[in-house]
Amino acid sequence: MDTEIRIYTGGIIYAVISGDIDHHTAKGIRTDIDKAVSEHDPGLLILDFSRVTFMDSSGIGLVMGRYRQMTDRGGEVILTGVAGYIRKVFQLSGIDRLTKIADDVSRILSGENRIDEDIKEEMTDEAKTY
Amino acid sequence: MKQRLINRMKLTFPSCSENERFSRAAVSSFISQLDPLIDEISDIKTAVSEGVTNVIVHAYPDRIGEVFMEVKIFADRSVRIKIRDKGCGIENIEKAMEPMFSTSHDEERAGLGFAVMQSFMDKVSVRSIPEKGTTLILTKQLKEKERYE
Numbered sequence: 001m002d003t004e005i006r007i008y009t010g011g012i013i014y015a016v017i018s019g020d021i022d023h024h025t026a027k028g029i030r031t032d033i034d035k036a037v038s039e040h041d042p043g044l045l046i047l048d049f050s051r052v053t054f055m056d057s058s059g060i061g062l063v064m065g066r067y068r069q070m071t072d073r074g075g076e077v078i079l080t081g082v083a084g085y086i087r088k089v090f091q092l093s094g095i096d097r098l099t100k101i102a103d104d105v106s107r108i109l110s111g112e113n114r115i116d117e118d119i120k121e122e123m124t125d126e127a128k129t130y
Numbered sequence: 131m132k133q134r135l136i137n138r139m140k141l142t143f144p145s146c147s148e149n150e151r152f153s154r155a156a157v158s159s160f161i162s163q164l165d166p167l168i169d170e171i172s173d174i175k176t177a178v179s180e181g182v183t184n185v186i187v188h189a190y191p192d193r194i195g196e197v198f199m200e201v202k203i204f205a206d207r208s209v210r211i212k213i214r215d216k217g218c219g220i221e222n223i224e225k226a227m228e229p230m231f232s233t234s235h236d237e238e239r240a241g242l243g244f245a246v247m248q249s250f251m252d253k254v255s256v257r258s259i260p261e262k263g264t265t266l267i268l269t270k271q272l273k274e275k276e277r278y279e
Contacts, residue, residue, distance in 0.1 A: 020151055022147075022150045022151065022179055022183065023147055023150055023183040023186065023187065024147035024148055024150050024151065054151075054154070054175065054176075054179075055176075056176050056179040056180055056183065056243075056246065057180060057240045057242040057243055057245075057246050058183070058240075060240040060242055061240040064240060085169070085172045089176065089246065092242065092245060092246060092249055093240060093242055093245075
């Protein structure tokens with residue numbers, strides 16, 4: 001399934017990952033996210049796992065790679081939607097000590113951080129999902 | 131004491147990454163006859179995913195080879211999963227099982243496959259001969275079924 005990318009003003013990219021995260025699917029998810037990061041140069045990357053149906057250690061590699069990429073740019077990664085079993089896999093790696101896990105990111109996204117209206121107008125529905 | 135075998139299945143499939151999901155679904159479906167808990171299914175699926183991915187990434191790095199999987203379930207509700215390959219084998223098993231160690235440099239591999247398997251299964255054993263292949267055996271004891279009277 002495609003990763004849904006939402007661009008917010010204030011330099012925030014919000015990526016909703018869907019389906020299984022394994023060695024096979026991680027490549028495509030990585031490409032989708034890296035493309036958006038490269039194009040929009042965010043200061044904050046939020047990864048939403050609420051629609052993830054399965055995850056093995058490939059998901060840990062995916063997050064570690066995005067964490068390295070964002071910190072190299074002076075940015076930050078926040079994970080959200082990390083429920084029960086997915087959280088268990090993350091805790092095994094200790095990645096929850098590197099990146100913040102937030103149950104609710106609405107306060108970060110609200111207020112001045114709205115979806116950039118200019119970008120929203122330019123994008124077609126097809127282009128919104130990479 | 132040797133446990134009574136209730137059922138078993140054998141699968142062979144090519145080491146394509148598309149089959150990682152299939153292997154999880156196949157094992158999950160087969161063990162469902164034991165009515166496992168959701169957590170137990172998740173644990174076993176994840177361990178199988180790690181084991182099969184190891185074969186795909188490491189056993190056959192430059193070609194497509196065969197993955198041999200066998201699952202046995204026993205009267206005491208234990209599950210034994212064997213994942214075997216005829217790939218390049220592991221030079222140093224102890225090193226390979228170290229967390230964060232990975233010989234794969236092309237992708238973002240966390241090197242946590244064995245750590246996940248050891249955490250989610252009760253027992254993990256590995257036998258390997260370089261240039262011949264590797265056999266991985268994963269064992270898990272499912273909890274007793276609750277009886278509602």
